[in-house]
Amino acid sequence: MDELDCLGLRCPIPVIKVAKHLKEKEVGYQISLLSDDPASAPDLAAWARMTGNNVEVKSATSFKITKLSD
Amino acid sequence: MVSITSNFQSEAPLHPAVIDALGAIFGQSWADSAKLPSDSRKSRLLLDESCETFAKHFGIRSDGVHFLGEVNLGFYLGIFGLIQPESTFSYSATDRSEIFAIAEQLRAQGMQVEELSCDAGGVITSPAPDAKKIVAWQLRNGETGISQPMLADSALQIFADATSSGLRNPLPKNWRTALWDSKAWGGPSGLGIFAVAPDTKYRNPIPHLDNRIVPGSASLPLIIASAMALELWSEREQAERNHLAALALLISNFAKSEIGDVDVIAATHDLISLSFLYIDAERLVSALDRAGFAVDSGSACQATNMEPSHVLAAMGTLTQGNVRITLHHGVTEKQINELLASLKSLVAEQRAN
Numbered sequence: 001m002d003e004l005d006c007l008g009l010r011c012p013i014p015v016i017k018v019a020k021h022l023k024e025k026e027v028g029y030q031i032s033l034l035s036d037d038p039a040s041a042p043d044l045a046a047w048a049r050m051t052g053n054n055v056e057v058k059s060a061t062s063f064k065i066t067k068l069s070d
Numbered sequence: 071m072v073s074i075t076s077n078f079q080s081e082a083p084l085h086p087a088v089i090d091a092l093g094a095i096f097g098q099s100w101a102d103s104a105k106l107p108s109d110s111r112k113s114r115l116l117l118d119e120s121c122e123t124f125a126k127h128f129g130i131r132s133d134g135v136h137f138l139g140e141v142n143l144g145f146y147l148g149i150f151g152l153i154q155p156e157s158t159f160s161y162s163a164t165d166r167s168e169i170f171a172i173a174e175q176l177r178a179q180g181m182q183v184e185e186l187s188c189d190a191g192g193v194i195t196s197p198a199p200d201a202k203k204i205v206a207w208q209l210r211n212g213e214t215g216i217s218q219p220m221l222a223d224s225a226l227q228i229f230a231d232a233t234s235s236g237l238r239n240p241l242p243k244n245w246r247t248a249l250w251d252s253k254a255w256g257g258p259s260g261l262g263i264f265a266v267a268p269d270t271k272y273r274n275p276i277p278h279l280d281n282r283i284v285p286g287s288a289s290l291p292l293i294i295a296s297a298m299a300l301e302l303w304s305e306r307e308q309a310e311r312n313h314l315a316a317l318a319l320l321i322s323n324f325a326k327s328e329i330g331d332v333d334v335i336a337a338t339h340d341l342i343s344l345s346f347l348y349i350d351a352e353r354l355v356s357a358l359d360r361a362g363f364a365v366d367s368g369s370a371c372q373a374t375n376m377e378p379s380h381v382l383a384a385m386g387t388l389t390q391g392n393v394r395i396t397l398h399h400g401v402t403e404k405q406i407n408e409l410l411a412s413l414k415s416l417v418a419e420q421r422a423n
Contacts, residue, residue, distance in 0.1 A: 010185075010350060011350075011369070011378065011389070011390045012347075012348055012350055012390040012391060015348065015390060016348045016349065019348060038377050038378060039369075039377075039390060041380035041383075041390050042378055042382070042386070042387075042388075042389050043378070043388055043389055043390050044385040045386060046333060046386065046387055046388035046389070047344075047347060047388070048333065049386075050333065050347060050388065051331075051347075
């Protein structure tokens with residue numbers, strides 16, 4: 001699985017990077033995101049709900065993201 | 071070029087009539103209302119009239135109205151003043167940081183403390199009935215404008231936090247202590263109004279030698295000015311409520327249909343909270359300010375501790391790109407249309423970069 005390292009980056013950059021990274025990818029594509037921004041957990045969950053994608057929290061700084069819609 | 075600023079922050083300037091009256095109020099009410107001489111009797115009369123005004127609007131007895139020169143002290147008095155042996159404490163996940171601090175202290179003292187969760191609409195889970203349970207109940211959240219339903223159960227010791235709601239929400243029937251902030255009706259800042267319901271087992275938790283309920287050092291001129299502001303606000307609210315509600319609806323509809331990728335967190339008649347995806351709130355607030363519009367934000371990049379808003383996080387809503395638009399009396403549709411046009415172009419500009 002590809003990995004996107006956003007450690008040290010503050011909101012809203014991690015969510016922007018995830019969205020840009022997924023743009024050209026196929027539905028079903030998965031990526032592991034590293035982010036230590038305290039806003040990432042609530043904002044990735046909200047982003048997934050708003051855009052129809054999926055986020056799984058693996059740890060406080062690690063997330064598995066699955067593209068479910070274009 | 072003259073920049074005309076439209077203010078959509080939670081704070082607003084004092085009502086012009088109150089500003090005009092302030093000099094005379096300070097001239098008439100300088101004397102200590104507790105003393106005997108005639109100037110003091112005049113102060114006493116003005117204080118009593120103000121108490122009557124607050125009591126009438128709050129729907130409570132005037133002898134239960136007290137004043138605080140430090141609003142946030144009221145959170146401590148309202149909760150600690152109710153503590154009895156075997157008391158427990160409940161508060162909500164969307165409560166104010168002052169209440170979180172009190173909860174932490176009570177926990178450290180060994181009290182049983184419970185945090186009530188909320189649903190996606192910001193409605194707090196009702197606490198289980200228990201006569202020993204003190205509940206901090208925020209009538210309306212200052213960040214989202216979300217109002218809480220009435221707590222029906224009488225077997226609770228309710229501290230009603232009306233600091234954000236002012237006159238907008240009635241007190242729960244079974245309230246024991248309550249706190250208002252003069253700013254909620256456009257009154258002067260630095261004044262809290264504190265009330266204790268009749269037959270409440272309240273004990274002033276601050277060391278004192280007499281039977282006083284609160285420290286009692288609030289400024290009488292500010293109390294009189296706040297009562298005047300309350301009368302003016304209440305009259306105008308009746309006339310403007312529907313107009314403001316229509317503008318609030320216009321803003322939330324525009325944000326959804328014309329801007330998009332937005333979480334409309336709440337749209338009450340005078341407060342709209344919007345979170346935009348892929349937006350840095352600090353940049354957006356600064357850009358709006360340069361365009362002549364002052365708004366608030368609950369996003370992490372706007373907070374000193376870099377933590378996202380615990381209120382927005384508890385509701386599961388987007389915390390980034392948050393702007394909070396407060397509609398004060400007198401705002402026009404033209405001002406709103408200008409704000410929305412600016413918001414649309416600034417969000418598009420930031421998303422394109």
